[in-house]
Each structure stands twice: as C-alpha cells, then as structure tokens.
Amino acid sequence: MKALIVDDEQHVREAIRLLTDWRKLGITELLEADNGQTAAELIDAAHPELLLTDMRMPIQDGVKLLEYAQKNHPQMQKIVISGHTDFELVRSTMKFGGQDYLLKPIDPTQLSEALTRAVASWHQAEAERQSNHKRSMQMNQIKPVYWDKVMSGLIANPPEYPVRLRSQLIDEFGEGVTEECRVAIISLDSAADAILNRFLDNRDLLFFSLANIANEFLRRSNRGLACRNWNSDQEVLVLVWSRTEELPLLLRQISDGILQTFGTRLMIGVGSTEPFPAGAARSAKEARTTLLLRNMRVKNRWIHAESEPSGASRMLRLTDSTELFRVALLSGRREEIAKAVGSWFTAVQELPCITWEQVLSWSEEWRALLAKLRRTRHGSDLGADEAGERQTERCIPLHADGSVDLGKWADEFSASLEQLLGEQERCQREKGSMKDIARYLEEHYSRDLSLQDIADHFYLSREYISRRFKQEFQENLSDYLGRVRIGKAKLLLQNPNLRIVQIAEMVGYPDEKYFSKVFKKLEGKTPGEFRREL
Numbered sequence: 001m002k003a004l005i006v007d008d009e010q011h012v013r014e015a016i017r018l019l020t021d022w023r024k025l026g027i028t029e030l031l032e033a034d035n036g037q038t039a040a041e042l043i044d045a046a047h048p049e050l051l052l053t054d055m056r057m058p059i060q061d062g063v064k065l066l067e068y069a070q071k072n073h074p075q076m077q078k079i080v081i082s083g084h085t086d087f088e089l090v091r092s093t094m095k096f097g098g099q100d101y102l103l104k105p106i107d108p109t110q111l112s113e114a115l116t117r118a119v120a121s122w123h124q125a126e127a128e129r130q131s132n133h134k135r136s137m138q139m140n141q142i143k144p145v146y147w148d149k150v151m152s153g154l155i156a157n158p159p160e161y162p163v164r165l166r167s168q169l170i171d172e173f174g175e176g177v178t179e180e181c182r183v184a185i186i187s188l189d190s191a192a193d194a195i196l197n198r199f200l201d202n203r204d205l206l207f208f209s210l211a212n213i214a215n216e217f218l219r220r221s222n223r224g225l226a227c228r229n230w231n232s233d234q235e236v237l238v239l240v241w242s243r244t245e246e247l248p249l250l251l252r253q254i255s256d257g258i259l260q261t262f263g264t265r266l267m268i269g270v271g272s273t274e275p276f277p278a279g280a281a282r283s284a285k286e287a288r289t290t291l292l293l294r295n296m297r298v299k300n301r302w303i304h305a306e307s308e309p310s311g312a313s314r315m316l317r318l319t320d321s322t323e324l325f326r327v328a329l330l331s332g333r334r335e336e337i338a339k340a341v342g343s344w345f346t347a348v349q350e351l352p353c354i355t356w357e358q359v360l361s362w363s364e365e366w367r368a369l370l371a372k373l374r375r376t377r378h379g380s381d382l383g384a385d386e387a388g389e390r391q392t393e394r395c396i397p398l399h400a401d402g403s404v405d406l407g408k409w410a411d412e413f414s415a416s417l418e419q420l421l422g423e424q425e426r427c428q429r430e431k432g433s434m435k436d437i438a439r440y441l442e443e444h445y446s447r448d449l450s451l452q453d454i455a456d457h458f459y460l461s462r463e464y465i466s467r468r469f470k471q472e473f474q475e476n477l478s479d480y481l482g483r484v485r486i487g488k489a490k491l492l493l494q495n496p497n498l499r500i501v502q503i504a505e506m507v508g509y510p511d512e513k514y515f516s517k518v519f520k521k522l523e524g525k526t527p528g529e530f531r532r533e534l
Helices: 010-018 036-046 062-072 087-095 108-139 142-156 162-173 193-198 203-218 244-262 280-292 318-331 334-349 356-378 406-443 451-458 462-473 477-492 500-506 512-523 527-533
Strands: 002-006 029-033 050-053 077-082 098-103 180-187 224-228 235-240 267-270
Touching: 002 010, 002 036, 029 036, 036 050, 036 062, 050 062, 050 108, 062 077, 062 087, 077 087, 077 108, 087 098, 098 108, 142 162, 142 224, 142 235, 142 280, 180 244, 180 280, 203 224, 203 235, 203 244, 235 244, 235 280, 244 267, 267 280, 280 356, 318 334, 318 356, 318 406, 334 406, 356 406, 406 451, 406 462, 406 477, 451 462, 451 477, 462 477, 477 500, 477 512, 500 512, 500 527, 512 527
Parallel strands: 002 029, 002 050, 050 077, 077 098
Antiparallel strands: 180 235, 180 267, 224 235
C-alpha cells in the first residue's frame, strides 16, 4: 500500500513519518507533497490508497484536494490533520469522504488509531469491490442473457404455454414463484444527459448496471427478476412474482440504489397485479401507460403506480401554430422567431397538466414542422447533409427533479428556427456564388477552363462547385459552358469572313473536329450546315 502526506510545512511531514510504524500497517511507500495541486498530480500518477492532508496550504488547499480525490479516486481513504477547528473545514472533510479530522499538534496515539481504521476500511472496501466484480462477472454469463430474452418475450406477448414456463421459472428460481405477478418499468426517457452521454457508446453496460442494481434487492428473498427489455431501447423491466403488494416499497429502495450509483433518479411506472405468467404483458402495458400519462409539471415524483388525468393538455396541438412559426421564419428576423416561440410556450405554461405523452407528441410535431418548413424554404433537392437532420438522442430537456424544462425547451425551439434561418441565408449566399461562377464562364468562355481553374479562382472545392452548380442550374457546369460557347459560335458564324477553324479557337475549342462534334450534338447540324442555312 502507498500513503501520501500533504502539508506545506516540511517538519510536519517529517513528524508524521516518524510517529507511525508504517510497515506494521502494510504501507510500504510514503509520498509527500507541499500543496494540493502537486498532491493531485501524485494521486493520478501513483494511486495511493491513503491520503493524509493539511487544510490550509498555498496554491491549492486541502478542501479542493479532498473534493478532487473524492471525485476521481473515491476508494482512497482520507484523513485530515489540521491546526484549525473551523466548523466549515470539518464539514468539508465529512462531505468529501474524510474518515478522521485530527488536530495539530499531532497526538501519536490518535494518529495510529486513525491510520489503523483507515487501512481496515480500505481492505474491507477492497474486499467488497472484489466481491462486486465477481458478481458482475457471474451476471455477465449466458444464463442471465437467456432470462432477459425470456422475460422480454413474456411482457411482449402472453406465453403460449404459461404452465410450462412457470414450471421452468420455479426450477430456476425456486418455490418463491407464485401464481401472481406485477411489472414495473424503469424508463431511460427521464435519464439525465450526463448518464446518456456517459454510456453513449455502450448502452448495453447501462442496461446491465440498472438491472444489476434492481436485482440486488429482488434476489435477497427471491422476489423477482430485473432485466433489459429487448423490445425497447428505453426500458428496464422489474418483474415481481411474490408479495406483489410490497412492490412500491421495493421500488423506492431500487430508486435509492440508482441515485447512489448514478447521482440521479429515473422514472418508474408500476402495473397492476395480474396472474403469472399469462398476465405479465398486461401489467407491463399498464406500467407503460402510467409513465406516458404522468404529469411532467410535478417535481420529484419518480414512482408512478396509477395513471394521472391528462387534463386539458391534449387540446393544445403544436401543429395549430404552424402559420405562426412560418410567418416568423419568413420575416427573417430573430426577434419575430423569439416572439412566436414565446407565444407558444406561454400557452404551454398555462396548462395545469402536461403529460409525457403530450410532450412526446409535441416533439414529433416539432420535428415534422421543421422538416416541412425546411422543404418549403429550400426545396426538395437540398442535400441530406444540409437538410437539418441533426437530431440528438434526446431533444426534450428535463430538470434534475424530473419535470420538463420549458425554458430550455423554448430556447431549443428558437435555436432550431434560427438554424433554419441561417441555412436560408447561407443558401442565398451559395446561390449568389453560383451566379458569379456562371457570369465568369460567360465572360471567359474563350479560355481553356477546367473545373480546377474555377475552383482555384473562387476558393471553393471542385466537388462543392459541381454539386451546387447543378442544383442551381439543373445542368453540369461543363454542359453550361458548352452551351455558352456554342451560343457565341452561332453569332460568329454569321460573319462570312471568319473561317470555322478560327471561330472554334475564338470560343475555346483549339480542335476544329471536336468543336464540330459539340456543335452538332447541341444544334443537330454541323457548323458548316448552320452557316449555309443562314
């Protein structure tokens, strides 16, 4: 084990070294630092198991160091040795996981006892971490995955042979499996952005963690099973098959476990008690309904065991305000956009009840409305990368208390419309630049122009010019240039004193044969035939 001693006074650090039999405690390496910043760097580099720190130090004090250690190395045991009895320092010590607060001058007996407790606590916590790791390994075997699949299928459709399935469950989980059940759903739609982003690339791990927390409580008395719902990317199932009337209490314990692990709670819907296993699907459906009909204006209510009345919120439809948003966008003014969004959210704010079902409906209506406005403003030929298809995984902002954040949501509405306005302005600029290119072609048609020459002249990429020019003029740039050259050639052919080879060179075709080929392709006749018909 390693210990880190942090104090800005060298004689204090030396005293701590000399007052303790470190080897007897199992500590084989002592590290030192004279301020919190240096100590934090040592902690990251050496990962000591034990921290002894002063509180008043230059550069970075002990409070900041404890906060950093608790956040980044919570398993490390922390002891404060300070010359101050300030209550705030003691409170900070407890807040950030300090085990003891010792006063200077250092009492050898107190120091020894504090270190003994800290070392014992670390070993106990390490044993628990190893045990948890072992359980996690066991949960990750084939059998739990199999039962996840079984339970997901069970709540999707009633089993064809319920007696056989119940017998199989009894063989696996014991005689505690009764003839009734109750299903709860832990929903990720209420998850904080921090959780979703943390598990953005590993959603399976998030489902596993949530199910594991719930199973810690369920399996203590063989009450049921928690698993991922493989039919949804937003649900963890909690199925209880004994003492179903106690499920709300059990869910409160599970909710506390989620809070302790992730620092936030998740919404949980509860279904009714039904025959097991045939009624599990019906109970799950009811649990899902309670979540959809929960009032998003109520704060800190995380467990929903019965449906709530939706009130008048169903009568307010976002599509009824389509013209309001369209006119605001047409105005080209951000003030009008803010006014339109504010008007809509004022109406929302006046609703006594806003259900999650209504929130989801508004979200879908908003996406459809944006797509419609985008098509109207830009046309259907806009590239997919420019069509605003930039939806994040969760676009409905929530407060930490679980209620919908209407202020932030209004800001996101405004931002979406302003983005659309920006696309409109950019599209106009792009159209202008394509017209400049067309004008350039008409003025320099006699030169040997390549797409790269044009790209270099306008500081744009060849691919971008090629794509945007065709969108604007409905033909390739080379075809457009050919039409310009042949149009000029037709005028020059009216002068009988100019030979065809001269005219070809004058309009940018050094090769007379190639000029004649292009002329005939566009006009249906050769330059000589065209001249004779004049």
